Amino acid sequence: MNGSEDRDPETRSRWLTPLVFGLAVFLGLWVTVTPDAASGRGAQLAWGAIAVTGLMVGSRLPVLAVVVTAAATSFAWLVGVTADPFVLTGFAVFRLAEMRGGRRFPWWMFGGAFVVVVASAILSVEDTEDRARGMLLSALVLSVAWALGARTREVRREAAARSRAEERLRLARDVHDVLSHSLGTIGVHAGVAAHVTALGADELREALRGIENDARTSLSELSTLLRRERSDLEADAAVSSPLSSALAGIARTAEKAGLSVHLDVGDDIDALPADVRTTLLRIVQEAVTNVVRHASASSVTVGLRVSSDEVTIGVADDGQGARGEISLGNGLTGVRERAVLLGGTADFTSSASGFTVSATVPLRRGSAGARG
Incomplete structure (x- = not known):
């Protein structure tokens, strides 16, 4: 009808x-x-x-x-x-x-x-x-x-x-964001379980539970993504739980991989518009995943600050940084694309003291009121 x-x-x-x-x-x-x-x-x-x-x-x-x-x-x-x-x-x-x-x-x-x-x-x-x-x-x-x-x-x-190309790019970016974090963490947990000879039965079970939990989370997010594609739901629905809880979950996962994580976020991030929350989560998720997989770092700091017209993001680690010129792979390219889609910017800096991902996402008119 x-x-x-x-x-x-x-x-x-x-x-x-x-x-x-x-x-x-x-x-x-x-x-x-x-x-x-x-x-x-x-x-x-x-x-x-x-x-x-x-x-x-x-x-x-x-x-x-x-x-x-x-x-x-x-x-x-x-x-x-x-x-x-x-x-x-x-x-x-x-x-x-x-x-x-x-x-x-x-x-x-x-x-x-x-x-x-x-x-x-x-x-x-x-x-x-x-x-x-x-x-x-x-x-x-x-x-x-x-x-x-x-x-x-x-x-x-x-x-x-052009629309088909943009749709393929968006789907590729979403699939990468959904799978990269969980699969990278699963790889770290599996590597620890496989190479640490002194790992006891309880620690081994805990590592396997972590792998199971990450796999379930990844499958759940992938299922949500596919369901959204089939039902033409808005991409902004990607973040259904509070952003602060999602960021805390990323921090816990990184800590299980051996990182010391410091979250420095404001109290008002959960009231941001859905598309902004989705973008912030994906940027932080990708940046922390890169630290776990590539940085050889011991600690990472995640900072989010909300002002009247924009949100600034910073993810900095104390690892080895990039060797030579920074090469943007799929993940960092996706970070920049997500920020640009909302009218923002993303920058990447590397030094001997670590690697930093910085991004700025503007807030649309009326967003401040949405924060209550």
Whole structure:
């Protein structure tokens, strides 16, 4: 039921738009022409009705719409009951080019206009120059209509391709964020259990419980992500629990991997907008995961500060830092992309004393009020 309701406005626009446009052109460029003979008004109404009717089938049968409108307008020109420079046909040509057009211009339209001009000259020597000028104007109208339709088609295809690329990038970023943290932590726990020979039975069980918990958490987040993709829920729903609790969970996981974690966050982070909370969580999650996996650090500090118009994030470790120039992998690239998506920035600095991830995420108008 809802699907049919959603399609109704689009269905109505397919015939209502050409109907309104066709009637406007008919009243302006057909009815205003006074036929020579008494029977000319009937022919005018008949050919005009055929042209408008043909225009209305353009969304489903664009070629037929071009043929019908062009034929009706041509005959109307020959009997002198219209001044329409093939504007109705131009609308049909626009639809045809929008749906099926390419870069090559259909020169057959110029050929058709030439045939009408020649026929007008043969059948009636009166006003031949005016008709010739009208046909030249008609050729211009059809040319512009085709060019606009083809360009519209090209723009829509580019927009669709760009949308698909952005969707693939967003999905790849989400999957990376969901799996990278938990799988990295699982690897650390498994490495400890495998290489520490003095590990007792209780410690081994604790390590296995940690691996099990991380695996369950990862599967739960992945399931939520897939469910969100299928049901078209907003990505902002990624953070359902309070941000402070999620950050504390990241800290506990990092501490199990042997890091000393210091959380320095404000009291108002849980009242931030959902999209901001999601971005903050993913940035901190990725930064801490990188510390666990790559930094050879003993401690990490996570700081979040909320001001009236932005949130600043800093994750700094005391590890070995990057060797040489910083190379942005998928994780750090995702950090920067997430910040940029909300109009923020992300920077990465490395020194002999460690590696720092810094980011700034602006708050939209009204966000401050949301913090209560």
